[in-house]
Amino acid sequence: MAQRREQIDSIIRVVTPENIAFEYRLAGPFRRLPALLVDFAIMGTGLIVFMIVLMMTLAIVSFGLTIAIFLIMSFVVQWFYMGLFEVYMNGQTPGKRLTGLRVLTTEGQPINGMQSIMRNLFRGADLFPMMPLIGPVVMTLNDRSQRLGDLVAGTIVVVEQNSWLTGVAKLEDHRAIQLAGYLPPNFVVSRQLARALATYVERRRFFSPLRRREVAKHLGEPLLQQFGLPADTSYDLLLCSLYYRTFIADRHQDEQRLAEAKAAAVQNNPFQQVGNNLFQIQVKMPPLPQEQMVGIPVDEVAKLKM
């Protein structure tokens, strides 16, 4: 069943017979136009090639039959090319296959033969000569990007991406892994936080360092406080290390670290002194990774505090 129609992010949710809901992205006018143009081009060249082949073979036997076949062929192509392809290619025309689109019913089920023929017959109304924009306008007026033919046949066009399995993001900066050792081992990452971390780390490579800092600040600042880490730690690195902890690091590695941290805490207990003196921590702990643009000189912070 199609649900979540209240959303405006053009995602439609389909529940399969396996009782699992997966999501489709609806294809808007600008995604569908290239497919249409490709199909028109194929129709045109296909007819010309067909004509040439007919002329070279059948025309020697019977000229009338050649013309007759060609006329009927052009009629069929004009009105039924898309519909027939969608029946036999499982909701795709060559253009749609090329651009990764597929036609489904509004319930997300495969279309039947009548629906595909029907939705394509009504292309005539969508591209009505007196008002050639009526199709695109109707498409923008409803929330599922349906043109008139889609409305009559009860179909939608979705993007069927051929996306790659990316797995987990690779952290090119080893300092992040290093920093993970300083995180409190008993900190549990909530699901929401995990989602946010994944989204951030998967996209951070598109951002400049300054922008990363700006984005990561909202999450990084309170987390730094919570963990009792120095305020000049790079927010970006903090999120990366959390990501590492959540998705990559092994559980027993965590336990090892926990044990190490406990041992270290017995010796000089760096985490307890956090509130009192920033300068002291800096001395006791090995220098934490920080970015040049981001880091605030420690002695200045100390001056301010004093």
Added chain:
Amino acid sequence: MKVVELLERRRKNWQELERYCARSSLGSLNTSELSRFSALYRAACADLALSNSYQLPENTVQYLHNIVGRAHNQLYRSKRLDFAAWSKMLLEDVPQRIFNDRCVQLMFCLFWGFFILSAWLAYSKTTWPDYAEQMMKAEMIEQMESSFKNPIDGSGRDGDMNLIMAAFYIRHNTGIGLQCFVWGLLVVPGLYVTIRNALLLGAAFGYMARPDVPEGANFFHFVTAHGPFELTAIVLSAGAGLRLGLAWIMPGQLTRGASLQQTGTEMMPVMCAAMIMFGLAAFIEGFLSPSAAPYWIKAAVAIISSAALAFYFIVLGFPRSLLGATR
């Protein structure tokens, strides 16, 4: 279990599923491959369902949505055209639907009303003296007169030409019919095309029927045989189109979309029937109409085809429920 481990474990399965999806059709899979495919698909479904509790990263969830969608589309494919169901629909449902359809009846009245009005105006020289000339333009009249100058004796055509013309009529007339149907969705254009066709045809018939137009006899010799099928088919497609237009203007208790969808499904077979009629008309028009056959044969064909239409619409179309009720 950490995400990396889980991904490593599942990656092979997903990529295998992807390979199956990439094969353009599942028809080429053998039984064991098919069962493997569905098992992989269900496993991917389960992974997607558990993605939240596994805390999979967003990109991977996206990937799972895509792969499950693609596999779903391969497993549950579009249905082929079901010809047996169509023939039942054409012989039982369509006639009954047409018999009761007010829109088809209205279009019938509109078409024939305008046709007869236009024919009368074109025929009569006193009511509106230059109606025919205004309606059809001089060059069209000239063209008509020149094409029907010679008696219809089959001399102007050979077998090749007949074939070509039959194909041309299929293409041209069915195209007009489909236009009436499809534009009917927008109501005004549908009405316009239908009425315009009625007026033009009426004017042509009326003008040709004038006693002082010598080509008239040839004209009627030509059009008699295929007339019933062709004109009925136009009325049918226009009626079905109007029904579609009214479906979204007056949806009744349904939403506009649902009403449009339902009517569309109902009217497609009607349009299909109309297209078959167009095809029959085109063959008669291509082969019999221009032939040297005497007029009585052509008239007989017209009568037989009218009778066939009457049988189709009235005998097959008479509501079964009504028959049951009277008994």
